[in-house]
Amino acid sequence: MSTTAYRRHLDLDPVTVRKARTLARRAGRPIVKLARAHTTVSVERAVLRLSGLRGADPDGTPWVNRLVDAVRADVGLEHGVAGPVWAALARGEAEDLAALAQKAAAGSVRFHVPEGAEARRAERSSRRAVGAGLRAIDARRRERDRLVRRWGDPPHRPWIYLIVATGDIHEDIPQAQAAAREGADVIAVIRSTGQSLLDFVPEGATREGYAGTYATQENFRLMRAALDDVSRELRRYVRLTNYASGLCMPEIATLAGLERLDMMLNDSMYGILFRDINPVRTFVDQRFSRQVHARAGIVINTGEDNYLTTADAVDAAHTVTVSQLLNEFFGKEAGLADWQLGLGHAFEIDPDRPESFRLELAHALLARELFPKAPLKWMPPTRHMDGDIFRGYLLDGFFNLAGVLTGQQILLVGMMTEAVVTPWLSDRDLALRNVRYVMNAAGNLHEDFRPAPNGFIAQRARQVLGEAVDLLERIGDDGLLDAIADGTFGLMRRPANGGKGLSGVARKSPAYLNPATDLLEEARS
Secondary structure, rough: OOOOOOOOOOOOEEEEEEHHHHHHHHHHHHHHHHOEEEEEEEHHHOOOOOOOOOOEEEEEEEEEHHHHHHHHHHHHOOOOOOHHHHHHOOOOOOOOOHHHHHHHHHHOOOOOOOOHHHHHHHHHHHHHHHHHHHHHHHHHHHHHHHHHHHHHHOOOOOOOEEEEOOOOOOHHHHHHHHHHHOOOOOOEEEEOOOOHHOOOOOOOOOOOOOOOOOOHHHHHHHHHHHHHHHHHHHHOEEEEEEOHHHHHHHHHHHHHHHHOOOEEEEOOOOOHHOOOHHHHHHHHHHHHHHHHHHHOOOEEEHHHHHHHHHHOOOOOOHHHHHHHHHHHHHHOOOOOOHEEEEEEEEOOOOOOOOOHHHHHHHHHHHHHOOOOOOOOOEOOOOOOOOOOOHHHHHHHHHHHHHHOOOOOOOOEOOOOOOOOOOHHHHHHHHHHHHHHHHHHHHOOOHHOOOOOOHHHHHHHHHHHHHHHHHHHHHHHOOOOHHHHHHHOOOOOOHHHHHHHHHHHEOOOOOOOOOOOHHHHHHOOO
């Protein structure tokens, strides 16, 4: 995804901007060290998925879960699963991974940690298997590049991002295609409620989901094929988004790469704060998932907008900036380029507050100018939607105008029925009309929008940046894990030794082997 140059208007102090990034690195480095020192059950399952293991047992438990659980029961997780699994294959326990998983589930094979020549053979074999999976991801990335060259990108910015989610993938498909024909450039299939807390990825196409559709490899494949069909019809490439978050973040990232998804929701702290997933588990999983996203050419969408649904959008504005800077550091450390950093922010100030629109413009401009090469994701009003659909439609119009004025690049379509019902097709149609009208009428208005150098907007932006620097200094002194535990972000208190999924974390041993991380990091060096 290319980004268009944006003319700077706020005259931010470059010394302060550099200090903010330096402090974000200071706060983030201990977390990276922590992530590099640990593995999780989902990271290990992702290794097996990259090696081609698919399917589930008759009860619906994926074979990757069965195999990782069996290895863990015999030798623990701290060595990684690659050595024990490929040593078992080499000594003839089974002809392939699928058969080995079935035998392991039945209790008819035992695993051990190989040493010496046996370990070296297992490492070579596992690298070949994982390498094949990474080459498949590379091929899907090249395929995307070819299709974008053939059909072209949308001719406008921001790109229009619309959510589709009925719970039934076969109902989602015609709705997604209809949305593309009405102007949507990015289709997001929101996940079924609670999937982020499942420690497995469901198998196959699904037709039942609550407030969303399950993220599965087959659902990814079906929707990607459907959007390719409509892209061919419209002569513009329509992008597909899903969610690489929760307890299976590394696996879903892997499946997204294999099925050529284009964007993935992937935030360093969202699962910690809003799903009470253990912080260590989250940081380990998000680093691996972002390494895969980097390789696949996927744009991540971060979740800073969620902070403003629980904390005040004015008082907590600087926490959004801090999180954006941290997400930038973590993303780049994992290999993501600027064009892959869809950093999030939102239009969530109370509309009854005086000067609310000017404050929104200040916050949006600050994000745009701090990250000039990043395709920021601008999120619509939700917290203050109250069921008055006429007021809501007007608020969405102001949101769309703010997006055009401040040069946003990914604009999520707001719905006037946000606080009433799951939006109907007619609601989406009206919402798309709102976006199209504002974008067409405003055109390149951002070229003419120049807030006064020392006016309200510029001063507010500098104030938020200064508060972000102060907070980053405190986080650097106390540690990010302590800041999260103290409720710094979104008013959520999440201690490092609590939350879901902690039991699935293991500290790596000196003999730890993971061919996926080895190959991903070697490709960057």
